[in-house]
Amino acid sequence: MAKTLSFNPDDSVHAFLTTIPEVTYGEGPLSGVTVAVKDNITTKGIETTCASKILKGYIPPYDAHVVTLLKDAGAAIVGKTNMDEFGMGTTTENSAFGPTLNPLDKNRVPGGSSGGSAAAVGAGLCDLAIGSDTGGSIRCPAAFCGIVGLKPTYGRVSRFGLIAYANSLEQIGPMARDVSSLSKLFSVIAGPDPRDATSVDRPYSHEPLKKIDGLKIGVPEEFFGEGVNPQVAEVVREAISTLESLGAETKPCTMPSMKYALSAYYVTCTSEASSNLARFDGVRYGPGLDSPKSWHEAYSEQRKEGFGKEVRRRIILGTFSLAAGYFGRYYQKAQTARQMVRDDFERILKDVDVIAGPTMPDIAFRLGEKSDPLQMYLSDILTVPANLAGVPAISVPCGRVDGMPVGLQIIGKYFDDERVIDTAYAFEQEGV
Amino acid sequence: MEERETIIGLEIHCQLDTRSKMFCGCSTDFRDDEPNTHTCPVCLGLPGSMPMVNKRAIEFALKVAKALNCAINEESEFSRKNYFYPDLDKAYQITQYDKPLAEWGKLLIDGDNGEREIRITRIHLEEDPGRSVHMGTTDRGKYTLIDYNRAGIPLIEIVTEPDLRSPKEARKFLNKLRATLEYLNVFDSEKEGSLRVDANISLKGSERVEVKNISSYKGVEKALTFEVTRQRNLIRRGQRIARETRHFVEARGVTTSSRSKEEENDYRYFPEPDLLPLRVASWVDAIDLPELPDARRERFVSQYGISSEHAKTLTGGLKLAEFYEAVAPADPALAATWTADYLLGELNYRDFTIEAMPRELFKELITLVKGDAITDKSAVEILRIILDAVKEGKEPERPQAIVDRLGLAKSSGDQVTQMIDEVIVEQPAAVADYYAGKMQALNFLVGQVMKKCRGRADPGHLNILLKEKLDKKV
Ligand SMILES: [Zn+2]
Numbered sequence: 001m002a003k004t005l006s007f008n009p010d011d012s013v014h015a016f017l018t019t020i021p022e023v024t025y026g027e028g029p030l031s032g033v034t035v036a037v038k039d040n041i042t043t044k045g046i047e048t049t050c051a052s053k054i055l056k057g058y059i060p061p062y063d064a065h066v067v068t069l070l071k072d073a074g075a076a077i078v079g080k081t082n083m084d085e086f087g088m089g090t091t092t093e094n095s096a097f098g099p100t101l102n103p104l105d106k107n108r109v110p111g112g113s114s115g116g117s118a119a120a121v122g123a124g125l126c127d128l129a130i131g132s133d134t135g136g137s138i139r140c141p142a143a144f145c146g147i148v149g150l151k152p153t154y155g156r157v158s159r160f161g162l163i164a165y166a167n168s169l170e171q172i173g174p175m176a177r178d179v180s181s182l183s184k185l186f187s188v189i190a191g192p193d194p195r196d197a198t199s200v201d202r203p204y205s206h207e208p209l210k211k212i213d214g215l216k217i218g219v220p221e222e223f224f225g226e227g228v229n230p231q232v233a234e235v236v237r238e239a240i241s242t243l244e245s246l247g248a249e250t251k252p253c254t255m256p257s258m259k260y261a262l263s264a265y266y267v268t269c270t271s272e273a274s275s276n277l278a279r280f281d282g283v284r285y286g287p288g289l290d291s292p293k294s295w296h297e298a299y300s301e302q303r304k305e306g307f308g309k310e311v312r313r314r315i316i317l318g319t320f321s322l323a324a325g326y327f328g329r330y331y332q333k334a335q336t337a338r339q340m341v342r343d344d345f346e347r348i349l350k351d352v353d354v355i356a357g358p359t360m361p362d363i364a365f366r367l368g369e370k371s372d373p374l375q376m377y378l379s380d381i382l383t384v385p386a387n388l389a390g391v392p393a394i395s396v397p398c399g400r401v402d403g404m405p406v407g408l409q410i411i412g413k414y415f416d417d418e419r420v421i422d423t424a425y426a427f428e429q430e431g432v
Numbered sequence: 433m434e435e436r437e438t439i440i441g442l443e444i445h446c447q448l449d450t451r452s453k454m455f456c457g458c459s460t461d462f463r464d465d466e467p468n469t470h471t472c473p474v475c476l477g478l479p480g481s482m483p484m485v486n487k488r489a490i491e492f493a494l495k496v497a498k499a500l501n502c503a504i505n506e507e508s509e510f511s512r513k514n515y516f517y518p519d520l521d522k523a524y525q526i527t528q529y530d531k532p533l534a535e536w537g538k539l540l541i542d543g544d545n546g547e548r549e550i551r552i553t554r555i556h557l558e559e560d561p562g563r564s565v566h567m568g569t570t571d572r573g574k575y576t577l578i579d580y581n582r583a584g585i586p587l588i589e590i591v592t593e594p595d596l597r598s599p600k601e602a603r604k605f606l607n608k609l610r611a612t613l614e615y616l617n618v619f620d621s622e623k624e625g626s627l628r629v630d631a632n633i634s635l636k637g638s639e640r641v642e643v644k645n646i647s648s649y650k651g652v653e654k655a656l657t658f659e660v661t662r663q664r665n666l667i668r669r670g671q672r673i674a675r676e677t678r679h680f681v682e683a684r685g686v687t688t689s690s691r692s693k694e695e696e697n698d699y700r701y702f703p704e705p706d707l708l709p710l711r712v713a714s715w716v717d718a719i720d721l722p723e724l725p726d727a728r729r730e731r732f733v734s735q736y737g738i739s740s741e742h743a744k745t746l747t748g749g750l751k752l753a754e755f756y757e758a759v760a761p762a763d764p765a766l767a768a769t770w771t772a773d774y775l776l777g778e779l780n781y782r783d784f785t786i787e788a789m790p791r792e793l794f795k796e797l798i799t800l801v802k803g804d805a806i807t808d809k810s811a812v813e814i815l816r817i818i819l820d821a822v823k824e825g826k827e828p829e830r831p832q833a834i835v836d837r838l839g840l841a842k843s844s845g846d847q848v849t850q851m852i853d854e855v856i857v858e859q860p861a862a863v864a865d866y867y868a869g870k871m872q873a874l875n876f877l878v879g880q881v882m883k884k885c886r887g888r889a890d891p892g893h894l895n896i897l898l899k900e901k902l903d904k905k906v
Contacts (some may be wrong), residue, residue: 042480055479062473064480159706163479167705196482197707272705275514278523279477283578299516322514322700331702 015120019079028074051095054306064161081116111141136383139395143407144364154390155200158193166269208425213247223357239398264337274318359407441594453584455483467579475584477521489586502537519562527558551593599656614750639675736764762798
């Protein structure tokens with residue numbers, strides 16, 4: 001029997017782009033649990049815009065696989081959350097519909113690109129949220145808003161229905177106020193899907209354990225290097241000591257490929273994005289132009305009007321990287337660098353079970369603080385390696401600097417999301 | 433001046449006759465349906481949708497690769513070919529680029545100077561885009577409708593080395609390829625738009641010209657013949673041949689230059705991140721190839737004792753070969769002659785395929801010819817009556833019924849002898865002329881007997897009979 005609940009949040013942080021005032025839900029492990037869904041995940045009958053003007057008014061005729069799973073589990077999907085347009089940003093300031101604010105300090109950003117989902121959970125507007133993580137888009141806002149967020153192993157959650165920004169990097173993942181709830185949400189959305197050829201038959205049914213006796217933790221020196229706020233580094237080092245006090249062993253290590261990671265990431269994601277976003281030409285979605293122009297002119301006008309500045313910048317960068325004569329120097333080289341990142345993880349994770357470090361080099365920025373795109377890109381340095389390699393990574397709150405939360409990032413082996421979750425759980429149970 | 437050698441290479445796109453599309457479950461059987469009724473989020477390229485590979489399409493492509501003696505690559509890969517066009521809903525086509533399914537094959541054809549091996553460069557899989565229908569004529573009234581029913585139909589692209597030496601050879605290659613694909617049961621040549629060809633053509637020592645947009649078998653020979661003449665004329669006049677892309681305008685039988693900006697694309701190929709690499713080389717062992725055209729031709733010669741030339745014609749299409757095998761029991765030699773030398777011409781004249789001819793009726797006709805019950809002339813008449821009835825959508829009469837109705841039965845020996853006697857009595861003057869040595873008189877007398885039997889006798893045979901009779905009287 002379907003039940004309903006009313007959803008009228010006091011959304012003073014602008015977490016939601018769409019809310020559902022009367023939500024229907026069913027029976028199941030998440031029966032009646034309120035879940036917010038990032039606006040780049042298609043929801044049948046509910047406007048889905050990716051926070052872009054170019055998709056304004058687009059009502060998908062189908063549900064993403066995770067949305068189907070959530071509905072089947074009885075979840076009450078209460079709305080669609082704000083984000084950086086098409087996921088391109090680290091602050092949720094790049095939304096065509098205005099920024100989301102950090103619930104802990106409204107002069108600061110919530111992080112991004114899943115900033116709306118993190119803020120909705122952080123502000124207590126809903127119980128759980130779904131985000132997507134291309135280069136840190138779940139972990140960064142989780143860290144900035146003081147909640148837990150997991151980027152699962154690539155392939156563990158179906159991407160069918162996730163509006164692609166960079167297919168080879170991104171994963172849908174759970175966001176919650178504590179590790180147990182996150183684990184419960186993850187068990188609903190993980191598993192294979194025949195409609196996503198890259199999905200893998202690795203369902204998740206695990207109760208978090210706090211026993212981490214003998215767990216080996218690698219601590220890469222690059223995660224505490226230049227550009228990392230020393231206060232943030234200090235809080236994270238203390239968190240790692242807490243894990244040691246629980247029986248874990250730490251081991252210093254190095255990730256030389258880190259110096260290529262950002263370039264490899266930005267070349268790969270912009271290349272894929274330039275192709276993914278080409279379909280938004282005004283013929284099938286968006287406001288549309290009804291002028292007797294040649295279709296070339298109509299396309300450029302539509303795309304110039306419809307996309308925000310950062311999206312246009314990344315499309316141009318990606319188009320350039322794939323162009324004849326540049327492909328070898330950019331896209332292909334990025335794939336080589338990407339392989340080096342994978343090799344580094346593989347090597348390190350032979351000796352240790354997980355890798356720990358800060359999620360973000362700093363605490364939540366002030367609104368407008370990162371106006372230079374390059375400065376903004378640099379802040380992704382600690383999160384992109386896990387996406388380049390496809391390994392699981394979680395961010396769990398581990399303390400505060402200047403009153404703002406700091407995230408501890410735990411990165412694990414392929415399909416060892418369970419251990420990553422356990423480590424976060426052990427810390428959460430002890431550290432708070 | 434000696435004529436320069438013609439060098440032709442082909443790129444052939446064939447729709448694979450699978451039941452569902454290349455990357456989704458939509459049905460491919462859309463030709464009688466309304467536009468945009470065979471679509472889903474995947475083939476419409478809706479945001480968030482993802483492709484899943486149709487296993488049958490891969491099996492079909494592997495069959496073709498095996499039949500064309502290709503090497504199957506251990507690992508092949510799908511790539512995106514990026515370009516903007518309204519009927520390309522994702523703004524990229526999923527195709528194969530630097531890692532195709534198969535490479536280095538060959539196909540034996542009956543070339544201009546005997547049998548020749550044409551090398552196949554590569555075979556790869558891809559999806560068909562949608563279809564644009566341009567409406568309106570004036571610039572202001574122009575608009576375009578888009579039908580995505582075709583979007584996602586599986587295609588294979590077969591690329592040849594530049595081994596063909598004349599437009600006629602190109603056509604022969606295509607005919608052989610079509611027959612092979614039909615025998616493999618992966619392709620339906622009768623479906624509109626199921627085959628499209630791009631051709632590269634050059635005269636030795638000159639630049640290469642690409643002719644795009646050829647969508648019929650006959651069009652290939654026409655377009656290439658036009659190009660050969662055009663290029664020869666340019667050279668004769670001392671002009672340079674520009675390296676360019678030209679379009680074939682089927683209605684006018686000419687190629688036109690298409691140096692518009694739209695053609696100058698940088699497709700920015702890169703690996704399709706939503707699909708895993710294909711590792712299907714091992715599947716090929718499990719594929720049992722059916723009998724292919726060359727093997728069937730040899731069998732026809734040995735099993736039915738027909739000429740190699742007839743066998744080649746009769747194995748040129750799967751349905752034709754099956755037709756022959758169904759009617760051969762009536763008399764293999766006569767069935768071969770009557771199918772290859774008479775029936776095909778009559779079908780072609782009416783724009784019919786072999787399926788238009790009811791097999792049972794054709795068999796009956798062969799039996800009548802074999803039993804000497806009718807003349808060849810009558811048999812052709814009967815064939816035409818049957819096909820005309822089919823054309824008018826009527827139930828055709830059986831051959832025997834037509835013989836009875838029109839009195840086409842060949843006159844028997846007794847009747848003919850009687851008629852000869854009658855004519856000799858009735859035409860004393862001509863008989864006298866014959867005895868006087870005027871040989872035309874014999875022809876006149878034969879004509880008179882033919883008139884009496886209304887043509888149902890063999891004139892050559894009559895000639896002999898009459899001569900015997902007259903000579904005996906002396
Ligand atoms: Zn479809």
